[in-house]
Amino acid sequence: GAGVSQSPSNKVTEKGKDVELRCDPISGHTALYWYRQSLGQGLEFLIYFQGNSAPDKSGLPSDRFSAERTGGSVSTLTIQRTQQEDSAVYLCASSVGGDTQYFGPGTRLTVL
Amino acid sequence: GESVGLHLPTLSVQEGDNSIINCAYSNSASDYFIWYKQESGKGPQFIIDIRSNMDKRQGQRVTVLLNKTVKHLSLQIAATQPGDSAVYFCAEKPNNTDKLIFGTGTRLQVFP
Numbered sequence: 001g002a003g004v005s006q007s008p009s010n011k012v013t014e015k016g017k018d019v020e021l022r023c024d025p026i027s028g029h030t031a032l033y034w035y036r037q038s039l040g041q042g043l044e045f046l047i048y049f050q051g052n053s054a055p056d057k058s059g060l061p062s063d064r065f066s067a068e069r070t071g072g073s074v075s076t077l078t079i080q081r082t083q084q085e086d087s088a089v090y091l092c093a094s095s096v097g098g099d100t101q102y103f104g105p106g107t108r109l110t111v112l
Numbered sequence: 113g114e115s116v117g118l119h120l121p122t123l124s125v126q127e128g129d130n131s132i133i134n135c136a137y138s139n140s141a142s143d144y145f146i147w148y149k150q151e152s153g154k155g156p157q158f159i160i161d162i163r164s165n166m167d168k169r170q171g172q173r174v175t176v177l178l179n180k181t182v183k184h185l186s187l188q189i190a191a192t193q194p195g196d197s198a199v200y201f202c203a204e205k206p207n208n209t210d211k212l213i214f215g216t217g218t219r220l221q222v223f224p
Binding site for chain 1: 144146148153155157161201203205209210211213215216
């Protein structure tokens with residue numbers, strides 16, 4: 001079956017612009033997660049959604065970052081007024097419940 | 113704070129040999145551990161997981177060992193193949209959350 005998909009695969013933007021990154025989770029997965037991976041580093045948790053519960057936003061680095069999950073499926077991560085330090089690969093994962101997380105291919109964001 | 117770390121940033125092995133990748137974790141409240149493989153330009157791929165009530169779990173050519181006494185996790189790959197070349201991440205999940213805490217990764221290089 002289809003895995004987690006993300007779009008765009010690459011995004012280049014200018015400092016100060018807003019960007020939106022999209023994640024389509026595996027069908028039927030109730031939990032959705034966003035992580036950030038800087039070059040040569042491990043994954044840094046950003047936010048996760050579990051069913052209809054309030055999202056855990058504890059990993060968002062600043063109020064410029066926000067995420068939505070509409071209809072319990074697709075999620076959008078928005079970064080406002082992008083900064084150069086936001087450059088990274090943004091990875092989305094989904095799971096049934098809270099165990100094994102399956103990752104998408106990521107969106108590589110470059111802020112010039 | 114919480115952290116998951118790896119002892120060896122790069123591991124080089126000869127094709128056919130066994131590989132062992134190690135990981136230390138710091139949160140004694142973690143009850144679920146997982147290994148991911150990440151190839152260049154791709155998202156992390158699930159390899160194997162283990163719960164804290166187990167100390168060993170085997171998959172196809174891979175074995176995960178968990179030593180809760182010293183908070184140590186290892187991934188053993190039997191008969192390492194060129195296709196195993198990638199960065200390997202361990203991750204832990206504290207029992208009061210669904211988010212994963214990742215280490216910085218170990219690069220496995222397989223040479224003929």
